[in-house]
Amino acid sequence: MADADGAPTAGATVQVWQTASNQLYDVQDDTQPRGHLRATFITDECGAYAFRTILPVSYPIPTDGPAGQFLQSLGRHPFRPARGHFLISAPRYRTLVTHLFLAGDKYLGSDAVFEAVPRRDAGPASGHALGHRRLRARAGLRRSAGSW
Numbered sequence: 329m330a331d332a333d334g335a336p337t338a339g340a341t342v343q344v345w346q347t348a349s350n351q352l353y354d355v356q357d358d359t360q361p362r363g364h365l366r367a368t369f370i371t372d373e374c375g376a377y378a379f380r381t382i383l384p385v386s387y388p389i390p391t392d393g394p395a396g397q398f399l400q401s402l403g404r405h406p407f408r409p410a411r412g413h414f415l416i417s418a419p420r421y422r423t424l425v426t427h428l429f430l431a432g433d434k435y436l437g438s439d440a441v442f443e444a445v446p447r448r449d450a451g452p453a454s455g456h457a458l459g460h461r462r463l464r465a466r467a468g469l470r471r472s473a474g475s476w
């Protein structure tokens with residue numbers, strides 16, 4: 329995590345969340361404990377944080393309401409590409425809400441809500457002998473104009 333000048337943003341709060349392997353978030357699924365696949369981290373003096381998790385999966389948005397009817401009228405599928413969500417906040421900076429999509433997801437080019445965009449600085453996940461994948465990404469925070 330860094331600011332617009334590239335300085336590390338130490339002490340930033342990073343909230344992360346993702347779907348489980350059954351395509352549902354904890355708040356959509358009574359079989360998952362509340363807070364499942366959600367966490368909060370504080371960046372270190374280098375502006376870094378790290379965690380290990382399962383791979384998120386692509387999932388359909390609800391199709392039983394107007395959004396589903398709209399997509400159906402367009403002949404579009406309801407799937408969102410797999411991704412992790414991030415809400416990053418720090419004093420004197422604007423809060424950043426973003427997500428990182430996984431390279432190779434079959435819905436990357438046809439995200440049901442058109443949010444998936446390629447980023448130059450999001451490196452590809454690298455292979456690992458134990459079947460893990462590692463993802464490194466950079467995020468930048470902008471200074472807030474006010475006192476919040």
Ligand SMILES: [Fe+2]
Pocket residue numbers: 408413
């Ligand atoms: Fe989502």
